[in-house]
Amino acid sequence: MRNDAKLVLIDKHQVEALLMPDHVVEAVREAFALHSQGEGRVFPVVREPLVTGGVFGIKSGDVQSQALLGFKAAGFWPANRGLGGEPHQATIMLIDPKTGRPVCVIDGNAITTMRTGAAGGLGLTLLARPDSTSLCVFGTGVQARVQVSFALRVLERLSVVRYVTVDGQRDASFEAHFDGRCEVSHSTDRNAAVAESDVVITATPGSGPLFDAQAVRPGTHLNCVGADTKGKRELPDGLLKRVRLFVDDRTQAREIGETQWAPDTACIEIGDLITGRLPANRQPDDITVFDMTGIALQDLTVARLLHERACETGGATSLAWPW
Known part of the structure; x- marks a missing residue:
């Protein structure tokens, strides 16, 4: 009734x-x-x-x-x-x-926190090199922490985490959060932190490019979380031209994600890898990007x-x- x-x-x-x-x-x-x-x-x-x-x-x-x-x-x-x-x-x-x-x-x-972390973990499982040992994360907030937590769950050989803060200062609570789970260090050289890492996670408010495009080495995988609104970005100009791009939703990524800055870039929806409609076919020197805008x-x-x-x-x- x-x-x-x-x-x-x-x-x-x-x-x-x-x-x-x-x-x-x-x-x-x-x-x-x-x-x-x-x-x-x-x-x-x-x-x-x-x-x-x-x-x-x-x-x-x-x-x-x-x-x-x-x-x-x-x-x-x-x-x-x-x-x-x-x-x-x-x-x-x-x-x-x-x-x-x-x-x-x-x-x-x-x-929202957990489902975004889980999506990041799936992106790493499907796209990051299984032998990845080092990670660089931009940001130390709630989302940065959950992304690193899921990375440690799915990448068995991951042992080194470098983090970069907006103000360039150490974050003791972030380091304590991962104490005993991996080697954590604060980096003040953004480009070096990227160049020395197999995986890069960007989890900031998306106020602008976080590093230079040339810092990204062949074989690197990037999970990009912060661009979720028109005008937001974390990646530098020119990088998407060099990568194999994966998204959660093609239309949404072109409207509010990193893909908005290069909307003509060919991309694959992550769900198509899960269902087997398309193969990831990742090569060792591929640079892969997962543009995570979060879908309903x-x-x-x-x-x-x-x-x-x-x-x-x-x-x-x-x-x-x-x-």
């Missing part, structure tokens, strides 16, 4: 208790596969600046065969730092495609996973939501 309808709420603490990295990886893998197979749709992205200084966006999509429909309202509010809060904010809503009624509202911050299907498959688990375990709040 309509008067018996319920709305499930899953807050920050409940999400963090339910999120399991291995399960998130499988959900993200499914999202990319559904996209490749044409079963999962990604709708046009909304991404707009606000007079408050924030950026507000909506990513939405569906999987009609699975009755999966929803969106993530998210963005970046830098002033939150002054309030002692996280500048990235996200809320996910799952909707019943038969009625249009909301089914579940979920705090999306931890989901990642959020929806992970949100569905959490919704199901929360209902099974009672790890959520249920409200009467009659109509």
Whole structure:
């Protein structure tokens, strides 16, 4: 009955208790596969600046065969730092495609962090050289940490991590986070850090190129996270002309990702590697780039996973939501 309808709420603490990295990886893998197979749709992205200084966006999509429909309202509010809060904010809503009624509202911050890290891990699994031993990461924030964490999970020989900060200063908390898991060192020479690394991860606000194009050696793989809005970038001019480019969604990457700066660059969607539609065919001297803009299907498959688990375990709040 309509008067018996319920709305499930899953807050920050409940999400963090339910999120399991291995399960998130499988959900993200499914999202990319559904996209490749044409079963999962990604709708046009909304991404707009606000007079408050924030950026507000909506990513939405569906999987009609699975009755999966929803969106993530998210963005970046830098002033939150002054309030002692996280500048990235996200809320996910799952909707019943038969009625249009909301089914579940979920705090999306931890989901966004984890699903982006999982996507980065899949990119490394599919594209980085298996014998990679060294990594350079630009940034030391939440996303930089989760990207490095997944890199350590999937690259068995990875043992050296160099990090570069915006202000050129050491970040003791970043080093402590990975203490005992790898050799961590701060680098003040950006180009040298890139040249000496097998894998490069860029996880910054995307304010401009982070290093020179000639610093990238043959055989390097790059996961690029920070360019997710028109005008943002982390890679230098000319680099995309030298690389084999992989994206999560071709249209979205050309609109808001690194690919916006060279939209005519040939690219392959990562889902096509997962489904086997196209081979990675990576050669030892190839420079590969994974332009990670984040697609709605990642959020929806992970949100569905959490919704199901929360209902099974009672790890959520249920409200009467009659109509």
